[in-house]
Amino acid sequence: MAVWALGLNHTTAPLDLRGRFAFALDQLTPTLHSLRGSFAPSRHPDVEAAIISTCNRTEIYCAADHAALDHTVGWLAESGGVSPSLLRSHAYTLEGDHAARHAFRVASGLDSMVLGEAQILGQMKDAVRAAENAGALGSTLNQLFQRSFAVAKEVRTATEIGAHSISMAAASVRLASQLFEDLKQTRVLFVGAGEMIDLAATHFAARSPKSIVIANRTLERGEKLASRFGGEAMRLADLPARLAEFDIVVSCTASTLPLIGLGAVERALKQRRHRPMFMVDLAVPRDIEPEVKALSDVYLYTVDDLAQVVQQGQAQRQAAVAQAEVIIDAGVQSFMHWLGQRGTVPLIQQLNAQTDAWRAAELARAKKLLARGEDLDAVLDALSRGLTQKMLHGAMAELHAGDAAAREQTAQTIARLFLRKER
Structure with a gap:
């Protein structure tokens, strides 16, 4: 699963350009529908999306099987009536852990004009609710934002990031x-x-x-x-x-x-x-x-x-910023680990479906044997042997396939998977 972000803020774009991309809260639902509908269904089915729009920033967060930054830039440029090249010159594009880190920094007030201000957190929560109500928020972006809110809470609890802020x-x-x-x-x-x-x-x-x-x-x-x-x-x-x-x-x-x-x-x-x-x-x-x-x-x-x-008082907050960045780094690592595990979900689902099919077949066979009056112990023994043979068949076939180097690598993998010692 790919995660990406596109944005422009008070440090990258002048006020009048930001104004072209400002979306009121009640505009977010139709805007999100427009954005998601602009992706080709064959290439990017069920794209997740959320838009954060405040006086200081407009940011789009997306998640899908494949990143589509160029398409996202083109869509936003068209919505604001400017060329993609002009938008790119004032915007930032982020993928993967960079997108996650940015979201966490924004939620924690580290990317605000007023360093450490708390208002952005409420604005992000409003944007997430709007995306959820629009049906645009899937499990990946939901995890990203919920973790960003948790990180922001920890930053405010464990540091003095907002102690000297001037709104x-x-x-x-x-x-x-x-x-x-x-x-x-x-x-x-x-x-x-x-x-x-x-x-x-x-x-x-x-x-x-x-x-x-x-x-x-x-x-x-x-x-x-x-x-x-x-x-x-x-x-x-x-x-x-x-x-x-x-x-x-x-x-x-x-x-x-x-x-x-x-x-x-x-x-x-x-x-x-x-x-x-x-x-x-x-x-x-x-x-x-x-x-x-x-x-x-x-x-x-x-x-x-x-x-x-x-920006006055920013010097006193630098120590708190360093502490906050450590908390954010830990949050990013945790999210990326979760995101990496998400890639194995289809395989896990396939394995579960396959083993369920094997179990159902052997169970049906055992019931027929019992109905014919076969010995219970013999039927249970046949059931267990049938299941283990089905589970090991693929591994055994791989051990006899390929050249010597491939067989050695396969042997190591099978030993690691099937011969693990109980702790």
Whole structure:
């Protein structure tokens, strides 16, 4: 069984290219069906697949009898509307133990922009559930991911990998406090109501801003989140008219097109008489048009812009990284051993079927003899001899076949299999 992975992340691809390959959670089922359906059934029957898509990465994991990296690259390139050569220049392809090690490192937070962050583990679990619900997750990928979750748990228990991590939400608050002298005097707008906005709102709420407003396409969901912070909810459609009210805007939705355009921000700045606005776009693809960054009174940060801030404290985590890599190596070796054993499963099944057939034939013969009144001991003796002769027939035939060197090798193998001493 072959395992392979294809991906691009914050270190290999720019934000706008990553945006072309971002899949919302509710898109994963049809996307997985499309991917699996693109493989030739004769060459790659029952391909297992899972897709992890976050603001910092999109990764495809597959398992089948034979690896098909070129085909996977071609499918993903077509889905994003780019050439395979362009995708390859910004992507990484991994097979076997390299793919397993990567999955384990991702789950453990070692491959994240925020070293040691725990959010990716939940995102991976969501992706695995989506693959399972889509019928795309077989025993091989299930083992890969379940083992990656176990390794991630051990890494967090046995090391201090996450002790000094700074999340993007915390980094946003830190940057905002550099622009505004007192965050208690600011009005904050959050666009979206997902996990990332929940995290960001929690960090900003701790600084007690003057007001918190949640803008969301579904008002009920926005109200539910806003109530936790004593805030207000509004419809997404009302955002352009009210944008000028807010000093800080943090956006993270699953929209495929920008929700906040250059014109809307220009009008808001005019109403604000050019008082500065701090904006954070945590979405991939972008929620805020990139041209907004050029406005003199706007301080716009994307997920890539936050990289330098969140990397602070990385030096203190290097010892924990070394410990984590040891745990991951052990996990990879264990998975590859399991994967290697999977290759013998068809042979084991054939052996069991063959011995069952022999047993059934000898048992039927013994029953006929007993029905005719044959002596019980003689029938049992014939039964046992018939079974052993059938089991040894192939080995005996091989001992008399081939040249001297082949017979010697066969003899050693048969001795190892049939003349093992009981311990």
